[in-house]
Amino acid sequence: LPEALSNDLCSLKPDVPRMAMVAEMPFDRDGKPAGAPQFSAAVIQSRARLTYTWVFEAVIEDRGGGTKMDTTPLGSPSPDPAPSLTRIGGELERGGVGGGVHAMLKSAEKLARLMHGLRQEAGGLDFELPEPEIKVDAADGNLSIVREERNFAHQLIEMFMVAANEAVAGFLAMRGGLVPYRTHPAPDPDKLLGLFELLGRTGLARLDKYMGRGGGTGRGAPFVSPAALPDILAGARGTDAEFVVSRLVLRTMMQAKYSLDNEGHFGLASACYCHFTSPIRRYADLLVHRALKHVLGLEGFGPLPGRERLTDMLDIVNAD
Numbered sequence: 001l002p003e004a005l006s007n008d009l010c011s012l013k014p015d016v017p018r019m020a021m022v023a024e025m026p027f028d029r030d031g032k033p034a035g036a037p038q039f040s041a042a043v044i045q046s047r048a049r050l051t052y053t054w055v056f057e058a059v060i061e062d063r064g065g066g067t068k069m070d071t072t073p074l075g076s077p078s079p080d081p082a083p084s085l086t087r088i089g090g091e092l093e094r095g096g097v098g099g100g101v102h103a104m105l106k107s108a109e110k111l112a113r114l115m116h117g118l119r120q121e122a123g124g125l126d127f128e129l130p131e132p133e134i135k136v137d138a139a140d141g142n143l144s145i146v147r148e149e150r151n152f153a154h155q156l157i158e159m160f161m162v163a164a165n166e167a168v169a170g171f172l173a174m175r176g177g178l179v180p181y182r183t184h185p186a187p188d189p190d191k192l193l194g195l196f197e198l199l200g201r202t203g204l205a206r207l208d209k210y211m212g213r214g215g216g217t218g219r220g221a222p223f224v225s226p227a228a229l230p231d232i233l234a235g236a237r238g239t240d241a242e243f244v245v246s247r248l249v250l251r252t253m254m255q256a257k258y259s260l261d262n263e264g265h266f267g268l269a270s271a272c273y274c275h276f277t278s279p280i281r282r283y284a285d286l287l288v289h290r291a292l293k294h295v296l297g298l299e300g301f302g303p304l305p306g307r308e309r310l311t312d313m314l315d316i317v318n319a320d
Contacts, residue, residue, distance in 0.1 A: 125229055
């Protein structure tokens, strides 16, 4: 989108009212959904603009901030850095960033860790693939490429985004209308077999319990289960082989796509999934917002276009 939208009207800013769609979801002490989610149109006003680095250092590691911040604001594409913080009377303060925000984030971390554990148990895949980060020296204009570090602050946001996406997808599916699902098929069996044969002797994971015969394309053909993939990734994590193994596993994956037929999302171990949480980045999110507003009976929002027209729209999005 044009910068006037992506970096201004569609971007969260502290103490500035913004229109939004809200998914309010109750969870129990084990991190499991504890009741029906509620959805509504709302006007929100954020308390502070934080960075992943600040949340990780000041909240998750409880270091209190005060170190150099990164330049990627949480939930926003703009490059404004967050100010440093100081510890005063046991609370973190920076203007509007007080102990209330810190306490909320500590609770969010606890819930996100529970949710992350449950998703891993269900077979969700965690790819730790380093991404390049390009930095420009303001003084001389020189470029440098460094490894972008991920930490649990990233996963904290991702867990809540995934939960909201699932809640909206399930809600719309129960209403029986057209939904632009985000689907991800199980891995290609032949590619999976090749991966097992390659990694079977590395000792990174026990693969024998996931292998058998008779489940392939022909009688007595070898059969391998995609349920082994989380074990493979976990076995390689922290070793010198982590990057290579993650890449090899990624190559077995099928292409994720938008579809009007719910086929589930293998990588997230989700039975019903859509994109709801990032309208700045993806047009499909806006379609989901329109469908949700129509189901909620909000004035001025009719149903989505018919199946043929909507399929054509998703084909364009998938090809982008």
